Amino acid sequence: MAAEPTSPAEAEGSEATTATASPVEDAAPDALDAPDASTAPESADPTTDSTDSTPPEEDAPRSHWALIGLGVLIVLVLGAITRFLEQSVPEWAADTSFGDFAAAVEYPVYAIILGLLGGLVISLTGIRDKVSDGFRTEFFIKTGLVLLGASINLSVIARAAAPAIAQALIVVPLVFFFTWWLAGRLGVDDKLRALLSSAVSICGVSAAIAAAGAVRARKEQLAYTASLVILIALPSIFLLPWLAGLLDLSAPVAGAWIGGNIDTTAAVAAAGAIVGEEALQIAAVVKSTQNVLMGLVAVALTAYFTFKVDRTPGAKRPGLGAVWTRFPKFVLGFILASVVATWYLNSAGDAGKDTIAVVNDLRTWFLILAFVSIGLEFRLTRLREAGWRPIAVFTGAAVFNLIVALIVASILFRGFVV
């Protein structure tokens, strides 16, 4: 559980033994005062829980409301361009040799690329730190996840539910605990272990956000994990469909493999769409099943970190209230939306599907805004300053997930007909 004692060399990575002894109260000012990774000194390693990273006050200026508004406006404009490109590029390229490729490129790709370009521009113009409070990644993605709940209908997943649940129950714990073990072997900080394990095993950035709320990780740790997720997910969108063809997998097996392997839900949809409609359907069901596990893992992590990790000697044992405080509330909205949409579809019948499609459009908008924000916030320096250990953990876990998910999907979805 606790991080191994660190050597100076290890300190270059992500490991800080102080994490296990830090009282809960320390997490907030630490995260609050975390410096910009691109300008932070070495002692401000974004993957550690060092409390020495408090920058001078002038390095963390309060943003004026107008600047916050400007930041939100930047996100909205880039989001609108993303939506425009997502809908227009396939039409433009329809009669060209790039037609199939353009049709397969989903909105996360445009959103992240535009976000990265936007981040470069605002960095060069020197306004990044002034407007960054408008990049409300947390709010955008949580709202998108609540709306995602409305697209998860029990009647839709009924046929594939049993193998999907079985796959999730087998793959998620295996990958989670393998990542947890590997990160522990490499001396990665406990909170980052939780984020990496959740991100690889469940659903990428969303699970990392849930885990971050549960374990009170630092903002830099979440941003770093999100950066890793995006770095791995982007090539996976194209790599897995290619490998599925190479391995001659059936569409359901390929879909189950993609759904159980790629971290972000949006990237799963993108990769599934590249393989085909049947693969996309199975991938969505499998991924949705994993998304449901997100809440359970968040509760388990909340309990574990509240009662085990953050307890200091002589400190008062945290009560159940602390568990509730750490529980990511958006999971409740996610579940409630699923219940409401399932009831609505059962009542309205097929006519209700068009209505839910509007909810899905709204969800896509919020996810676009979230991905744009992630691109705007992404800084390569975070990866470099975090050291090689978390990258090794994430890469190793991704390969493990690739193999385990392939084996399990091949067994559970053999002979499955969509």
Next chain:
Amino acid sequence: MSSETPSDNASTPEKAGRTAINEDWAAVIVGLALLALVLIGVIPEGVIP
């Protein structure tokens, strides 16, 4: 970026905590409100680009 991670511009841990919690609940409220508005027809088909 997490439900318990304060925003950069919060000047105190207490304020940061409130901001984070408010944003967490705000996502739930906005998400469910949008779902309700769609289901009762206030946001009809074709409005969302």
